[in-house]
Amino acid sequence: MNGYVFIFAGATLVALPSGALHWPDAHLLVVSDLHLGKSDRMARRGGALLPPYETRATLARLGADLAATGAASVLCLGDSFDDGAACDAMEGDDRQQLSALMAGRIWTWVLGNHDPAPLALGGDHVAEATVGALTFRHIATPALAEVSGHYHPKTKVGGRAHRCFLLDADRLILPAYGAYTGGLFCEEPALTALMQPTALAILTGNQAQPVPMPRAQKTRAAGWRP
Numbered sequence: 001m002n003g004y005v006f007i008f009a010g011a012t013l014v015a016l017p018s019g020a021l022h023w024p025d026a027h028l029l030v031v032s033d034l035h036l037g038k039s040d041r042m043a044r045r046g047g048a049l050l051p052p053y054e055t056r057a058t059l060a061r062l063g064a065d066l067a068a069t070g071a072a073s074v075l076c077l078g079d080s081f082d083d084g085a086a087c088d089a090m091e092g093d094d095r096q097q098l099s100a101l102m103a104g105r106i107w108t109w110v111l112g113n114h115d116p117a118p119l120a121l122g123g124d125h126v127a128e129a130t131v132g133a134l135t136f137r138h139i140a141t142p143a144l145a146e147v148s149g150h151y152h153p154k155t156k157v158g159g160r161a162h163r164c165f166l167l168d169a170d171r172l173i174l175p176a177y178g179a180y181t182g183g184l185f186c187e188e189p190a191l192t193a194l195m196q197p198t199a200l201a202i203l204t205g206n207q208a209q210p211v212p213m214p215r216a217q218k219t220r221a222a223g224w225r226p
Helices: 038-044 054-069 084-088 092-102
Strands: 004-008 011-015 021-023 028-031 073-076 106-110 124-126 129-131 134-136 146-148 153-157 160-167 171-173 200-203 209-212
Touching: 004 209, 028 054, 054 092, 153 200
Parallel strands: 028 073, 073 106, 106 124, 134 146, 146 171
Antiparallel strands: 004 011, 011 021, 021 028, 129 134, 153 160, 160 171, 160 200, 200 209
């Protein structure tokens, strides 16, 4: 699967090229910031009209990761929907596709800052989750052995921007998994303040590949908020 294998807090984890995190020993797949229904939310609020296919594309990628890993449990680390109304407005085919992915699996929705827990979809709904020595939540804290999302980290290599994981000895931040999500460059103070100087940025794309996390500060792109 061209993933990058690493050890974090004693757990052997795999950063997948898609932006998902696989924990083989726990039979667990972790994704963050799916932002399902983003095109619907933007249309409702008078924003740019985007092709309404991002939910389908995101769920298809998630299905492929589940098939490849055989994961029995899924953790969604918040902002699974772009807002509560996007969950309510989810089209029948997309809802059926999601239900099929959830069937027979332990599925946990972690609360995000965009979406309340999608109660109508079943699964477990928690503010944060602990599996073994790892704590999973939406937004990073000073805690150790923590896995989070929220910031949509990305970095530029060879003139191209790549979504990326951020990894140091204490913390792992997942990239956004959703098809239409933007990102925050690693050089931004919000991320450099969280990550140690020796942190890695694990690029997504055709292959998950680690590079040193850039530290030089740049200006945040106008109009983007995690």
